[in-house]
Amino acid sequence: MQANHWSEIAERVRQQLEERHQAREEALQACRKAVQLCxxxxxxxxxxxxxxxxxxLGEAHQQILHARARLMPYPMLYYAGFLQDAEEEYVEGEALYAIVLGNALPEPEELGVEITAYLNGMAEAASECRRYVLDLLRAGELTHAETLLRVMDEIYDELITFDYPDALTQGLRRTCDALRAVLERTRADLTVTVTQKQLEAALESAFDSLASAEQRQG
Structure with missing residues (x-):
């Protein structure tokens, strides 16, 4: 009788683990897909x-929603980390899109993500923005580049005020340290480019003045 009872218990537990395994596999696949899409x-x-x-980004959001729905019944899997990683990548993409186009920054409730993933994703978006700023500098779009740098600064200035243990912020302090270095390099690049443009304009003006003076003398 006891052996039969144990077999019933084992079978029931096996079914529960199989359900969790299937949920984890589906969610992992969806999260990987979301990261790739982002x-x-x-x-x-x-x-x-x-x-x-x-x-x-819309496709990535659908993948994250699917993963979240599969993991919601299993808190241990929900907070295992891979869903939060996918959410962070999604926040980075959405925030960078908003920054570049000059839109309002997305809110965590709007994106439907955990706040730690949101904060880290915002930091990553600000760092990734450096690449876009460099492209603008090469294209001579200095005003737009300066605008993006200001937004990067604003994001950093707020993020460093979240002085909480890493257990709550999931490494936000380290991410902010990396962002600070990115900001310093980007500001230096922008300063050099602006100075070069000003020097070029001054030289061009001087040459034009000399040419005009020579024409009057001639």
């Missing part, structure tokens, strides 16, 4: 393919 969206954004970027 990476493609960011690449599209840097190429200024904004419609493609928007579509890819």
């Amino acid at each position: 990476a493609r969206a960011i690449r599209s954004l840097h190429r200024r393919e904004f419609d493609t970027c928007r579509a890819l």
